Amino acid sequence: MKTGDQTLVKQINKSIVLSTIEKKSPISRAQISKETGLNKATVSNLVSDLIADELVNELGQGQSSGGRKPVMLYFNTHAGYAIGLDLGVNYILAVLTELSGEIVEEISVPLSGKDAEHVIQTLSSLVSTLIGKAPQSPYGVVGIGIGAPGIVDPEGHILFTPYLELSEVNLKQILEEKFNIPTVIDNEANTGALGEHLYGAGKNAINLIYVSVGIGIGTGIIMNGQLYKGATGISGEMGHLTIEVNGRKCSCGNRGCWELYASESALLKEAKKMELFKKDDSITLESIESEAKKGNKDVLRLLHSIGEYNGIGLANIINTFNPDMLIIGNRMARFENWITNPIKSVLDERLSSFHRNSVNLKISSLGKYSNALGASAIVSSRFLDINRVEVI
Numbered sequence: 001m002k003t004g005d006q007t008l009v010k011q012i013n014k015s016i017v018l019s020t021i022e023k024k025s026p027i028s029r030a031q032i033s034k035e036t037g038l039n040k041a042t043v044s045n046l047v048s049d050l051i052a053d054e055l056v057n058e059l060g061q062g063q064s065s066g067g068r069k070p071v072m073l074y075f076n077t078h079a080g081y082a083i084g085l086d087l088g089v090n091y092i093l094a095v096l097t098e099l100s101g102e103i104v105e106e107i108s109v110p111l112s113g114k115d116a117e118h119v120i121q122t123l124s125s126l127v128s129t130l131i132g133k134a135p136q137s138p139y140g141v142v143g144i145g146i147g148a149p150g151i152v153d154p155e156g157h158i159l160f161t162p163y164l165e166l167s168e169v170n171l172k173q174i175l176e177e178k179f180n181i182p183t184v185i186d187n188e189a190n191t192g193a194l195g196e197h198l199y200g201a202g203k204n205a206i207n208l209i210y211v212s213v214g215i216g217i218g219t220g221i222i223m224n225g226q227l228y229k230g231a232t233g234i235s236g237e238m239g240h241l242t243i244e245v246n247g248r249k250c251s252c253g254n255r256g257c258w259e260l261y262a263s264e265s266a267l268l269k270e271a272k273k274m275e276l277f278k279k280d281d282s283i284t285l286e287s288i289e290s291e292a293k294k295g296n297k298d299v300l301r302l303l304h305s306i307g308e309y310n311g312i313g314l315a316n317i318i319n320t321f322n323p324d325m326l327i328i329g330n331r332m333a334r335f336e337n338w339i340t341n342p343i344k345s346v347l348d349e350r351l352s353s354f355h356r357n358s359v360n361l362k363i364s365s366l367g368k369y370s371n372a373l374g375a376s377a378i379v380s381s382r383f384l385d386i387n388r389v390e391v392i
């Protein structure tokens with residue numbers, strides 16, 4: 001074996017041991033050896049390396065069936081911190097997390113403009129603040145992850161965003177040059193899917209579709225436990241599924257797109273036609289929710305219809321992917337109490353029992369954090385180099 005190969009094998013094994021400790025901690029050296037199939041001497045050497053790297057701690061003593069009690073190993077979730085940014089259409093939510101995804105600090109600010117300069121300036125100031133708040137740690141802030149509303153290529157360049165003037169702006173490069181910290185940008189539905197898969201409602205799902213219903217609709221697809229991104233990284237634009245043949249014209253060039261009937265924009269547009277909201281220029285989701293809570297019949301009827309339209313698109317997705325779980329996230333999730341039943345009735349009515357029975361419909365459990373947490377998870381796992389090993 002060449003030296004290069006040996007180094008690679010060692011790196012891979014080290015990454016496997018770290019990943020095992022991360023997932024199963026507290027765990028003993030003997031248990032790692034059993035889990036991974038690596039011999040005890042190898043595990044011992046790699047664990048020593050990981051302790052020297054400050055990625056693993058030895059603490060206390062575990063249970064033993066007899067003899068000397070084993071020393072237990074813990075993943076050092078404080079070895080570094082990650083920043084996750086949910087770049088919304090009119091807000092930015094920024095979180096600072098431990099390597100395990102635990103939120104340490106969060107800041108949310110409204111975005112008052114769409115121009116690149118304003119967005120970059122707001123993002124930068126949030127990142128600076130969070131870097132300043134990060135506790136002392138061996139590796140400091142290990143990455144900046146951004147979930148953005150738009151089409152993002154595999155290199156993290158925003159190719160197109162219909163809502164912010166960031167198309168063709170090399171946001172990744174700008175932030176990396178400014179902070180000298182690795183930065184990753186992905187579509188918000190992909191980061192949302194990862195967030196829910198790692199920390200939220202989708203923890204036990206293997207084939208999961210996360211449907212981000214906000215101003216538009218996007219989907220993050222997790223197949224066999226891995227994010228599926230398509231040939232050029234831009235799959236999941238299911239908001240533009242045609243659901244009405246001669247329907248409304250969409251900015252994408254098509255007609256009758258799903259998001260024109262089932263998104264937050266559709267909800268607001270229809271609500272504005274109501275007598276109640278006609279004079280209200282600043283109609284918000286909050287005001288719609290408060291009317292729904294009061295039992296306003298028109299609002300309830302509208303939410304029912306939005307729920308049904310959501311169900312129609314979801315039925316198409318279920319027929320295509322046969323996922324074991326569908327998670328509805330982003331801002332439509334707040335209407336859970338009013339949209340869940342109409343969605344379920346549409347699915348019951350329109351799907352074969354084979355498709356219907358195999359899918360579990362859930363509402364995002366991380367709420368407004370799915371996107372930001374998924375974005376921070378991408379950079380934490382890049383830092384821990386776990387993805388590379390799973391690919392091999």
Ligand SMILES: [Zn+2]
Nearest residue numbers: 240250252257
């Ligand atoms: Zn469209």
